Amino acid sequence: MVESSGNAAYHFVDRHRSSPVGDKPAFVECGPGGRTLTYNALATQSDRMAALYDRHGIRREDRAAMLVLDEIEFPVVFWGSLKAGVIPVPLNTLLSAELYETILRDSRARALFVSAALLPVVTPILASCPQLEAVFVIGGDAPEGTLSFADELARSEDRPAVAVSADECAFWLYSSGSTGQPKGVRHVHGSLKATADTYGAQVLGIEEGDTVFSVAKMFFAYGLGNAMTFPMSVGATTVLLSGRPTPDSVREAVDTFSPTVFCGVPTFYAAFLAALGDERPAGFGRLRRCISAGEALPEEIGQRWRNLMGVDILDGVGSTELLHIFLSNSPGDVVYGTSGRAVPGYEIRLVDDAGGDVGPGGIGELIVKGPSAAESYWNQRSKSRSTFEGMWTRTGDKYERRADGRLVYCGRTDDMFKVSGIWVSPFEIEQALIAHPGVLEAAVVAERDTDGLEKPKAYVVLKEPGEAADIAGELKAFVKDRIGKWKYPRWVEILPDLPKTATGKIQRFKLRTREKETA
Structure with a gap:
């Protein structure tokens, strides 16, 4: 017999219902007019998600994409989806329309929950995602062809969470893409x-x-x-x-x-x-x-x-x-x-x-x-293995x-490389560069010299951009003194910023690609 408590929503949401923390704020929003969501209110609102899905033909194990800002609807949709047995797929809120189309088509999401501020980004690609059957807009007017999440939730009735095994797939996350295209990572309850x-x-x-x-x-x-x-x-x-x-x-x-x-x-x-x-x-x-x-x-x-x-x-x-x-x-x-x-x-x-x-x-x-290891990557058997x-x-x-x-x-x-036959840690060089009082950020990749040998190249963001003229030589000497003469960056290029994922990871593969494009 499957235990209903295997559903993660029981432990994190329903366990607090009518408990000493039931009326306590679980979430509070920043800014003027910021809202509060208590544990009891979250339990009630997430109960209604199953009926919302039923009315729109979204069934257990279907995917529901979440392009939702950090606002109180996020936990309602996420935990409500788990209660319904629907698989929520939270999406990076800072991607391009092209990447959203790729992810929506890859996940075959049948529903999309989108914050009103982000709707203009995905509107141009919705027609090219034929498997997407319902778009719910959060926190604003719902244009023609979309639905108001608040209205749809208000029309829904409370439903108990479905019974699942703790080993059942609960949600997906797409990897941040620090080394390329995002991959769908499947996690269990x-x-x-x-x-x-x-x-x-x-x-x-x-x-x-x-x-x-x-x-x-x-x-x-x-x-x-x-x-x-x-x-x-x-x-x-x-x-x-x-x-x-x-x-x-x-x-x-x-x-x-x-x-x-x-x-x-x-x-x-x-x-x-x-x-x-x-x-x-x-x-x-x-x-x-x-x-x-x-x-x-x-x-x-x-x-x-x-x-x-x-x-x-x-x-x-x-x-x-x-x-x-x-x-x-x-x-x-x-x-x-x-x-x-x-x-x-x-x-x-x-x-x-x-x-x-x-x-x-x-x-x-x-x-x-x-x-807590994931079950697999979606539709990437070789990478999973x-x-x-x-x-x-x-x-x-x-x-x-x-x-x-x-x-x-x-x-x-993929970032490691050898200089004179010895492994070089890009992070060690980056730490040395960041220790310089004029440096805000740094990233180091391998670049080939005129003999075809790999040497460190540094990309640096300065605290005061006006210092760029004379600082390259100073930084090379600074690194030599801190970590050794053979590890210093042979080239230093000043940039206004470094390419990053929305999670703050530096995308060094883009810096390596930059080198090939400018060569």
């Missing part, structure tokens, strides 16, 4: 609770009294855990910012809601520190925990944040395929410049090209075994194991 029971409880230490603010958006794995899974697992409150997280908008949110838990990515921490100068926001008076993921956190950024805020950043490593962080620094055990140790509940190995274990001082690919190897998942990241067991990030497998 049990994975959500697994991340809450491991990282959420045993590293982050989430508590009922916490107020959480995540710069990372809910459409991707890191933000989904930060803003939904972890706080909802204990009845905490999440602050939602629907707009772009700039230093100004985030500071306003912080000063208004005084979060106790702050979740960011390295690029935002760097930009926020640059904007703050030496001023600590008043709203961080209750701050007790900060975390970072998406890319490795430069040591310089972590130290500057701790000095200003008085709270360490717990730098960790996660992936869409593992749903959240599986390798991390932890409270009271932070060493900046490292990714820490395995999160309780996960096992990690570093392996060489032959699959053998790499010892201390060696560099190998990180593979992970844990309870090469990534999900039995109980182990290949991350595609290269790490060095220190003598104390901590892991130091070296780069993506």
Whole structure:
């Protein structure tokens, strides 16, 4: 017999119904007129999603795409879909119409929930997605051919959650595309609770009294855990910012809601520190925990944040395929410049090209075994077989194991290269560059010299663009002094910004492509 509690919506939503936290805000929105959604209201509204789907012929295991900003309708649609047995597919809100068309056609979504502000982006491609049968508009007028989500939900009746196994597919996430086209990653119901029971409880230490603010958006794995899974697992409150997280908008949110838990990515921490100068926001008076993921956190950024805020950043490593962080620094055990140790509940190995274990001082690919691994990639059998190897998942990241067991990030497998026969870590060079007071961001890729040999090339974003004229030579010398003469970038190119995914990951493959195009 299938247990109804196998449905993740039971643990995260219905378990709180009429509990001591039932009338407590689960989500609060930033800005004038920002709305509040309590745990009881979320339970009731998500109950109605099954009837909404029934009326429009959307059945169990059908896909429903979510192009939804961080607003209170996001958790209603997500958890309501799980209750109905429909597969929600949250989408990156910053993609092009062309990519949305690719994803909608790939997923064969029969329904699309879209925030009104994003509707103009997808309107031109809706006609070319014939499998899409219903478009629900959130927070605005519904043009002809679309439906008002608020009206449709109001017409719906409460329905209990469908009984499912914890091993049943619950939702999809599309990978961020840091190395190319996004891939549909399929996750089961049990994975959500697994991340809450491991990282959420045993590293982050989430508590009922916490107020959480995540710069990372809910459409991707890191933000989904930060803003939904972890706080909802204990009845905490999440602050939602629907707009772009700039230093100004985030500071306003912080000063208004005084979060106790702050979740960011390295690029935002760097930009926020640059904007703050030496001023600590008043709203961080209750701050007790900060975390970072998406890319490795430069040591310089972590130290500057701790000095200003008085709270360490717990730098960790996660992936869409593992749903959240599986390798991390932890409270009271932070060493900046490292990714820490395995999160309780996960096992990690570093392996060489032959699959053998790499010892201390060696560099190998990180593979992970844990309870939140995805089921597979959608319609990519070869990629699924090469990534999900039995109980182990290949991350595609290269790490060095220190003598104390901590892991130091070296780069993506595709980013690593050798100089004079020795592996070079682009991230090590990038950290050295970021330590220069004039540098805001840096990315390093391999470039061939006139002899056809690979050497480091740096792309740098400056804090003050006017300094570009004389800084290249200074940066080369700076890196030589910090990490060694043979590792310095032979070329330094100043850019106004670096290509990134919406999750803040630098797309180094675009920089490599840039080199080929300009050669």
